[in-house]
Amino acid sequence: MRNTLLLFLICTLIACTEKPTTTIETKEKNSSNTVVLTEAQEKSTAIETFEIQQQSITSTLKLYGKTEVPPQNLVSVTSALGGYVKSIRLLQGQRFKKGQVLAILEDNQFIQLQEDYLSAKANLAMAEAEYLRQKELNQNKASSDKNFQQATAGYRTLQISKKALEEKLRLININPNTLTLDKITRTISLHAPFDGVVGEVFVNTGKYAAPFDVLFELINPRDFLLNLKVFEKDLAKIAIGQQVQASSNTNPDELFLCEIVSIGRSVNTDGSSDVYARIKDQRGIDLSAGMYVNAEVGVINKNAWVLPQEAIVGFEGKNYIFERLQNHTYRMLPVEITTTEKEWVEIKNSSSLQNKKLVRKGAYSLLMALKNKPEE
Structure with missing residues (x-):
């Protein structure tokens, strides 16, 4: 009976001894992110608190x-009639000015086109004179209507031919208004239509360029x-x-x-x-x-939950903010920043911070006090 009573007392003593130990460990665990200031320390730190708020914030993407x-700014240069490349004036990557010569082509068909135009121009002058003569004779009843109609048709046909040849000459950059017998040429020049850069060159000297071939790509x-x-x-x-x-x-x-x-x-x-x-x-x-x-x-970002940057403190590569629990007691909480704009930062875990008194000024002082406090 005495031994049984003695064993009961020993077990009770052990149980009573272990319970305070568990309480102390919990307190130490909780106190690792909690700091308690004296009234004098809190006053000198000039701590200000606030609550997390919503507002628009501009982030940078x-x-x-x-x-x-x-x-529309990438131009392929071709020759309307084709021809042999006599010379190339620009290389890939070179800059050029509007009107600058890109390349010179030569071909017999250029000569033929100029010949056809000058011949049509001369024939048109004769046809015009005959048309005016037949018109006057027909009005005076000195010539038949058939002769006048033939003169009119010949004159109109040559007008069409001359106009068509003029447009063909303009396609190869020859001005028909200044073309004379002494100015017939076997070469034509390709000119730049704007100021730009040569993107690619697809021809070389001596190569024949067909009308559908791209000679240059201009930018x-x-x-x-x-x-x-x-x-x-x-x-x-x-x-x-x-x-x-x-x-x-x-x-x-x-x-x-x-x-x-x-x-x-x-x-x-x-x-x-x-x-x-x-x-x-x-x-x-x-x-x-x-x-x-x-x-x-x-x-x-509209309606973002934000904190002022001065409330955030960094420690060991992570960001934290302090919560005021009661007078003189503060707890450090982790936060995750998603966006920063000037003095404001957007917080990812905002729901855990709502309706809490958070430290705006004095956060760094609290961090120093927390990390430098003596171990208990």
């Missing part, structure tokens, strides 16, 4: 892409587009008319302003869609087709 020439750089890649999850943030700030990899410090003009409706194999932006003012900007560019678009 970073994009990448390439410069691209719109179809008009006045209206470059940016082909930007936007992933599917970000497409809803993009809209026509949004402003884009971009720079090339070649010259990253040279920024230029663009405007979104088109949004693709198909998704590429890499999960992105093509969004096109037009450069608003390209004067002084040195760009070429196919250059890599980086761009930034300002995106407005």
Whole structure:
């Protein structure tokens, strides 16, 4: 009986001893992110509290892409009548001015066309004189109607022929108004239609270029587009008319302003869609087709839960904010930042922070007090 009573007392003593130990461990665990200030410390720290709030915040969406020439700015140069390439004046990548000679072609058909025109012009002068003579005779009843009709038909036919030959000459850059017997030439020149850059050269000296052959591909750089890649999850943030700030990899410090003009409706194999932006003012900007560019678009996130940046403290690569529990007691809580704009940051885990008194000023002082407090 005495031994049984003694064993009961020992078990009871052990149980009573273990319970406070568990309470102490819990307290130490909770106190690792909690700091208690004295009244004097709190006063000197000048702590201010606030509650998390909703407001619009602008974030920056970073994009990448390439410069691209719109179809209307990519011009293929051909020769209307074809001919042998006598000389080439420009190489791929070279800049040119409007009216500058790109290449010179020669062919017998150029000579023949000029001959036909001058002959038609001379014959037309004779036909016109005969037409006027027959007209006067017919009015005076000195000539038959048949003769007048034949003279009229011959005159009209030569007018048509001369006009058609004039247009053919203009197609090969020969001015019919200045063409005379002494100016007949066997060569023609191909001229640049605008200021630009030679994209590609498809011919060489001595090669015959048929009328349907492309000799040059010219780029008009006045209206470059940016082909930007936007992933599917970000497409809803993009809209026509949004402003884009971009720079090339070649010259990253040279920024230029663009405007979104088109949004693709198909998704590429890499999960992105093509969004096109037009450069608003390209004067002084040195760009070429196919250059890599980086761009930034300002995106407005409506009704975002935000905190002031001064309330966020960083420690060991993570972000935290302090909550006021009661007088002089503060607890450090982890937060995840999604967007930053000037003095505000958007918080991902906002629901856990609502209806809490959060520290706006003095957060860094609380962090120092928490991490430098003596171990209990």
